[in-house]
Amino acid sequence: MIDLHTHTTYSDGSRTPAELVAEAAAAGLSAVAITDHDTVDGLAEALATGERLGIAVVPGVEINLEHERLTMDLLGYFIAGTPSDQLKATLVELRSYRDERNTRILARLAELGMPLDAAELASSAENGAIGRPHIGEALRRRGYVGSISEAFELYLRRGAPAWVDRRRLALGAALRLLRASGGVPVLAHPGIIRTDRAGLERVVREAARAGLAGIECFHPRHDAADVAACLRLAQNHDLVVTGGSDYHGAVKPGVRLGIGAGGQPIPDRVLSELRRRARRLREAPPDAR
Numbered sequence: 473m474i475d476l477h478t479h480t481t482y483s484d485g486s487r488t489p490a491e492l493v494a495e496a497a498a499a500g501l502s503a504v505a506i507t508d509h510d511t512v513d514g515l516a517e518a519l520a521t522g523e524r525l526g527i528a529v530v531p532g533v534e535i536n537l538e539h540e541r542l543t544m545d546l547l548g549y550f551i552a553g554t555p556s557d558q559l560k561a562t563l564v565e566l567r568s569y570r571d572e573r574n575t576r577i578l579a580r581l582a583e584l585g586m587p588l589d590a591a592e593l594a595s596s597a598e599n600g601a602i603g604r605p606h607i608g609e610a611l612r613r614r615g616y617v618g619s620i621s622e623a624f625e626l627y628l629r630r631g632a633p634a635w636v637d638r639r640r641l642a643l644g645a646a647l648r649l650l651r652a653s654g655g656v657p658v659l660a661h662p663g664i665i666r667t668d669r670a671g672l673e674r675v676v677r678e679a680a681r682a683g684l685a686g687i688e689c690f691h692p693r694h695d696a697a698d699v700a701a702c703l704r705l706a707q708n709h710d711l712v713v714t715g716g717s718d719y720h721g722a723v724k725p726g727v728r729l730g731i732g733a734g735g736q737p738i739p740d741r742v743l744s745e746l747r748r749r750a751r752r753l754r755e756a757p758p759d760a761r
């Protein structure tokens with residue numbers, strides 16, 4: 473069993489990279505990828521822990537983007553060995569978009585009679601990618617809501633009173649960035665994208681032309697029809713099939729490491745296929761990729 477989608481304290485997970493890798497090893501996983509939002513800063517610690525505990529750690533990152541008024545996430549794998557200067561600079565910029573947005577969300581919440589302490593928020597992610605889950609947690613700590621999901625429902629979700637949008641990369645830019653950094657770009661949890669099957673087909677076709685290499689078929693929020701649709705898209709567009717739990721620790725209770733769609737463990741062969749694709753991309757001449 474493996475897991476190619478997890479979050480640590482470097483973004484919105486509750487486990488440090490070392491804790492998460494230890495937990496994955498204890499759960500019997502043979503490999504785990506760390507895919508924090510907009511940062512690769514937690515990877516060194518995760519890789520070191522993996523070496524010590526004898527579990528393979530796949531370096532990754534998750535980037536949110538916008539394409540034809542839809543927002544979606546790309547996972548990028550195998551970038552960390554040498555994150556390029558361009559990747560590092562872009563991730564810094566993406567985190568600055570988050571900071572701008574967080575400031576505006578806090579201002580809205582203050583107007584709504586729920587002031588939060590910006591310094592307290594800043595210390596809630598180890599290094600980094602602070603987002604709405606941290607704000608939800610701060611609202612919960614202050615007793616304004618009973619849970620993080622209630623915070624989203626009442627204030628933070630799209631369209632709610634404290635909703636503020638954030639600048640995002642475009643699909644082509646995100647794909648080029650990951651590819652230029654030696655990464656393997658994979659479309660995360662396509663079943664969550666707010667479109668229908670025809671819309672998804674179009675997104676995947678365009679993304680595949682622009683360098684997409686894989687599609688996350690196994691994810692806890694995918695039902696059997698989502699999995700089937702993703703497997704078909706993988707076949708039709710020559711994409712590698714991946715899977716992950718999107719584990720966030722205590723932040724998202726009920727999600728188990730190594731478990732994808734329908735409570736099924738994610739098999740090891742998914743990672744062998746991903747590694748094979750990574751090799752193929754590395755060996756191909758730049759314009760034949």
Ligand code: AMP
Pocket residue numbers: 484509602603604605620621624625629
């Ligand atoms: P952000 O990156 O700040 O836009 O926050 C996105 C994160 O919030 C993602 O990791 C989601 O898992 C989480 N999230 C989005 N909607 C909800 C919700 N309704 N309840 C709990 N968490 C959510």
Ligand code: FE
Pocket residue numbers: 534545660661
């Ligand atoms: Fe995601």
Ligand code: ZN
Pocket residue numbers: 477478479507534718
């Ligand atoms: Zn994720």
